[in-house]
Amino acid sequence: QVQLVQSGAEVKKPGASVKVSCKASGYTFTSYYMHWVRQAPGQGLEWMGIINSSGGSTSYAQKLQGRVTMTRDTSTSTVYMELSSLRSEDTAMYYCARGGYDGNWGPYFDYWGQGSLVTVSS
Amino acid sequence: EIVLTQSPGTLSLSPGERATLSCRASQSVSSSYLAWYQQKPGQAPRLLICGASSRATGIPDRFSGSGSGTDFTLTISRLEPEDFAVYYCQQYGSSPRYTFGQGTKLEIK
Numbered sequence: 354q355v356q357l358v359q360s361g362a363e364v365k366k367p368g369a370s371v372k373v374s375c376k377a378s379g380y381t382f383t384s385y386y387m388h389w390v391r392q393a394p395g396q397g398l399e400w401m402g403i404i405n406s407s408g409g410s411t412s413y414a415q416k417l418q419g420r421v422t423m424t425r426d427t428s429t430s431t432v433y434m435e436l437s438s439l440r441s442e443d444t445a446m447y448y449c450a451r452g453g454y455d456g457n458w459g460p461y462f463d464y465w466g467q468g469s470l471v472t473v474s475s
Numbered sequence: 476e477i478v479l480t481q482s483p484g485t486l487s488l489s490p491g492e493r494a495t496l497s498c499r500a501s502q503s504v505s506s507s508y509l510a511w512y513q514q515k516p517g518q519a520p521r522l523l524i525c526g527a528s529s530r531a532t533g534i535p536d537r538f539s540g541s542g543s544g545t546d547f548t549l550t551i552s553r554l555e556p557e558d559f560a561v562y563y564c565q566q567y568g569s570s571p572r573y574t575f576g577q578g579t580k581l582e583i584k
Contacts, residue, residue: 388573390520398512398520398563400573412571448519460567461510463531465519 355379357449357466364472370437373469375449382430383407386452388462389423389434391445399445403452404432412458439473446470477502479564481576487584494551496579498564503544508567511540511549514578515560523562524549551581559583 360374389401402413404423425432449466453459478501506527512520522531524540537552564576
């Protein structure tokens with residue numbers, strides 16, 4: 354069965370960086386894209402970006418350009434999301450979610466990780 | 476950027492009743508690119524409907540999606556206690572870009 358298992362909660366100070374991992378299993382990792390979606394406390398969902406798990410190409414939400422970096426390690430079937438210059442508004446639950454396959458970004462997210470809470474506080 | 480507006484913000488119904496949730500787009504959206512998710516407290520979202528009307532794997536047939544262009548609807552025919560949650564619509568645009576509606580909270584009356 355498809356599983357996306359994320360790293361644990363993090364507490365960071367403003368200006369610091371955070372790196373969240375998402376380990377995939379139960380499917381051919383390199384055949385699918387992976388997204389990151391975040392949700393501030395009590396708020397809705399915000400798409401952050403997408404990574405091609407095979408070639409590593411990325412596309413990021415304009416709002417986060419320059420602060421977010423998504424990478425992958427095909428040897429461990431793990432994708433990473435690093436967010437820099439953290440501010441209080443970045444406090445949120447961060448989710449990885451599987452996207453399209455065979456070279457297509459895909460229009461939706463069919464499997465989700467359990468979420469990783471990132472808290473930014475001085 | 477396409478904006479999705481969901482209504483109502485909160486819907487109060489009783490188990491056994493029919494729920495109708497609306498998602499309106501600021502520009503026309505291809506039906507192939509409209510999805511619905513359910514999120515329960517403390518859980519990740521779960522894909523319910525893709526392509527505006529196709530149920531995802533394992534989703535009960537009391538959930539149905541419809542619509543086209545700028546107006547889409549999620550219908551739950553007979554509410555079960557486990558259906559009370561927040562529901563989000565989501566659309567895909569080129570570049571790629573993905574946007575979500577602000578959500579509809581379905582609560583027990």
